[in-house]
Amino acid sequence: MPTPVIDPDDVARSSAPAPLAERAQAPAVLVPPPDGGGLVWRPLTQADGAALVSLVSRIEDADNPPYRTSAEETLEYFHHSHRWSALGAWEADRLVAFGFVRVRHGDTVKVRAFCSGGVTPERRGQGLGGALLDWQIGRARQMLAESEREAPARIVVHVDDDMEVLAGQLRRRGFEPRRWYSQLRRDLSLPIPDVRLDRPLSVEPWTPEIDDAVRRAHNKAFGDQWGSQPHTPETWAEGRTHHAPSWSFVALDRSSDRAQVAGYLMSSRYDQDWPALGWSEGYTEILGVLPDWRGKHVATALLTRAMRAYADDGMQYAGLDVDADNPTGATALFMNLGYERTRGSAMYTIEI
Structure with missing residues (x-):
C-alpha cells in the first residue's frame, strides 16, 4: 500500500488556531439586566465620571481595603489608551453598581479584556454583582472578537486575597x-x-528626556516575561497620575559616547492610600534590568537609591508588588533587602 503524501501546508492549516472572532464565542446580542426594583440600567459615559468617583469612594469606605482609589485613577477608566465599555445601575440619579471592560490598544502578544466593577454596600445580596459579571463576560467576548487581531486572548479579573465571594463567582463562570x-x-x-x-555604571535621576529610552529598555527587559506586552509611547504614559519623578532612577552604562539604559526604577506616591495602610510609603511601580547587565547588582543599587529617596521625604516604608512566579529571582532579592509580605492578590482568567 503506497504511503500517503501529506502536504505540509495542509498540516499548518489544520493546526492553526481559529480566528479570534470565532474563538471568542461572542454573543450576537447582549442584553443588559432588566430594569426593576427601583433600578435603571444604562451604559456609562464620560459624563458619568463624578458619579463613578462617588460610588468607588463609597464602596472602599465600606470595605476598607488597604488602599484608596483617587478620583484621577477612577477617571482613567475612560482613558483613550484602551477601548472601553461600561454599564451602570442607577437608583434615581445615584449610581449604585458599575462594570467596566477595557481592551488595551497596544496588546499584540495576547489581547486582554480587563473587567472591573462594584456594587454599593446597601444593594449587595440582590444579584447585581452576578448580573454585572455576566454582562462583562459577554461584552469582553464581543470586544475581543471586534479587535481584528489573531493573537491568543484572555478575559482578566484581579482579586484581592479577602474577596472570597468574587472568587467563587468567577470560578462558577469558568x-x-x-x-x-x-x-x-x-x-x-x-x-x-x-x-x-x-564603572562605567551609575545610578542617576530619572528625567523626562530619558523616559522614552526607558520605555524601549523596558520592552527589551520584559520581552520574555509571562504576560508581558510591548509598550507604545501611549500605553507607557498611561497611569502616570501618581508618578513620583524625584523617587525614580535610571542605571546608565557610559562606556560609549551614547549612554545605554542598563536598568530603571519608576516610583509612585499614593498619598490617598496611607491612612488605609496605616503607614506612609514610597511605592516602586516598575523595576527592570536588561539582560546584559544582570548579575552586576544593578537592581539592588536602584532599590537602595530609591529607599534613601523615600526616607529623605519622610516615608516609613518602601513598598512594591511582585509576581510569586517571577523567574528572575526578584522575590529572593527583595527578601534579602528586608522586604516583608503584607497581603496578596490573584489574577483570574478565561483563556481564549
Missing part, C-alpha cells in the same frame, strides 16, 4: 486563578545598604 502576586514592604528605619556600581 475563570481560573492563573497568577499570584504579593505586596511587600520594607521598614526604612532599618539600615539601608550602601551599594556602589562598578
Whole structure:
C-alpha cells in the first residue's frame, strides 16, 4: 500500500488556531439586566465620571481595603489608551453598581479584556454583582472578537486575597486563578545598604528626556516575561497620575559616547492610600534590568537609591508588588533587602 503524501501546508492549516472572532464565542446580542426594583440600567459615559468617583469612594469606605482609589485613577477608566465599555445601575440619579471592560490598544502578544466593577454596600445580596459579571463576560467576548487581531486572548479579573465571594463567582463562570502576586514592604528605619556600581555604571535621576529610552529598555527587559506586552509611547504614559519623578532612577552604562539604559526604577506616591495602610510609603511601580547587565547588582543599587529617596521625604516604608512566579529571582532579592509580605492578590482568567 503506497504511503500517503501529506502536504505540509495542509498540516499548518489544520493546526492553526481559529480566528479570534470565532474563538471568542461572542454573543450576537447582549442584553443588559432588566430594569426593576427601583433600578435603571444604562451604559456609562464620560459624563458619568463624578458619579463613578462617588460610588468607588463609597464602596472602599465600606470595605476598607488597604488602599484608596483617587478620583484621577477612577477617571482613567475612560482613558483613550484602551477601548472601553461600561454599564451602570442607577437608583434615581445615584449610581449604585458599575462594570467596566477595557481592551488595551497596544496588546499584540495576547489581547486582554480587563473587567472591573462594584456594587454599593446597601444593594449587595440582590444579584447585581452576578448580573454585572455576566454582562462583562459577554461584552469582553464581543470586544475581543471586534479587535481584528489573531493573537491568543484572555478575559482578566484581579482579586484581592479577602474577596472570597468574587472568587467563587468567577470560578462558577469558568475563570481560573492563573497568577499570584504579593505586596511587600520594607521598614526604612532599618539600615539601608550602601551599594556602589562598578564603572562605567551609575545610578542617576530619572528625567523626562530619558523616559522614552526607558520605555524601549523596558520592552527589551520584559520581552520574555509571562504576560508581558510591548509598550507604545501611549500605553507607557498611561497611569502616570501618581508618578513620583524625584523617587525614580535610571542605571546608565557610559562606556560609549551614547549612554545605554542598563536598568530603571519608576516610583509612585499614593498619598490617598496611607491612612488605609496605616503607614506612609514610597511605592516602586516598575523595576527592570536588561539582560546584559544582570548579575552586576544593578537592581539592588536602584532599590537602595530609591529607599534613601523615600526616607529623605519622610516615608516609613518602601513598598512594591511582585509576581510569586517571577523567574528572575526578584522575590529572593527583595527578601534579602528586608522586604516583608503584607497581603496578596490573584489574577483570574478565561483563556481564549
